[in-house]
Amino acid sequence: MTAKSDNPNIIGIKHMAFAVNSAEDALASYARFLHVPADTEIIHFAKSGNKVALFYLGGIEYQLCQSTAADGRFANWIKERGAEGLHHICYEVDDIDKALEHAKSQGADLRICQACGVYGSHAHPEGYVAFLDNDAGGIEIEFMQVYTPEELEAWNKSTAEAV
Numbered sequence: 001m002t003a004k005s006d007n008p009n010i011i012g013i014k015h016m017a018f019a020v021n022s023a024e025d026a027l028a029s030y031a032r033f034l035h036v037p038a039d040t041e042i043i044h045f046a047k048s049g050n051k052v053a054l055f056y057l058g059g060i061e062y063q064l065c066q067s068t069a070a071d072g073r074f075a076n077w078i079k080e081r082g083a084e085g086l087h088h089i090c091y092e093v094d095d096i097d098k099a100l101e102h103a104k105s106q107g108a109d110l111r112i113c114q115a116c117g118v119y120g121s122h123a124h125p126e127g128y129v130a131f132l133d134n135d136a137g138g139i140e141i142e143f144m145q146v147y148t149p150e151e152l153e154a155w156n157k158s159t160a161e162a163v
Contacts (some may be wrong), residue, residue, distance in 0.1 A: 049116035
C-alpha cells in the first residue's frame, strides 16, 4: 500500500523546475522524446536572471530554467552537483501562512527568494511564494498560494502602475 500524506496544507504540485545549461537544448529533448511543442516560448526573466521554457506535461507545469549569468542560481546549482536536474518542486497550498507555520514547527527554516531578496511569504506574479532552506532528497521546496482572480487583478494593476 502506498503511503499518503495527511498534510492538509498541500493542494498539489504547482510546478517542477529543472536546472539546465541550455533551455533551448533541454526543450529540444522534451520535444523529441515527449512530444512537447518545439515552438514553446522561452521567456527571459531579467529580474531573476533566467531563461525559462514553460510547458505542461501530464497536467503538471514544467519549467526548464537556465541562468543567464555564469554565477546565477541555476548555474551554481548545476556546478555544485555536477549535472542538470530537478531543482525544486513548488507545492500549491491554500494558505501559505499555515503551510509555513507547519513546516517551521517541524524544524524548517526559510530561504531567501533570490529574485526578490525576501524571506518568507511574499507576492510574485502568480501568487504568494516562500522557499524553505531545507530540501527533501536534494530537491528544494517552494510553497505557492495561487492568487484569487481579484488578487491577480490587483497584482497586474500594481505592476502596470510601477512601469
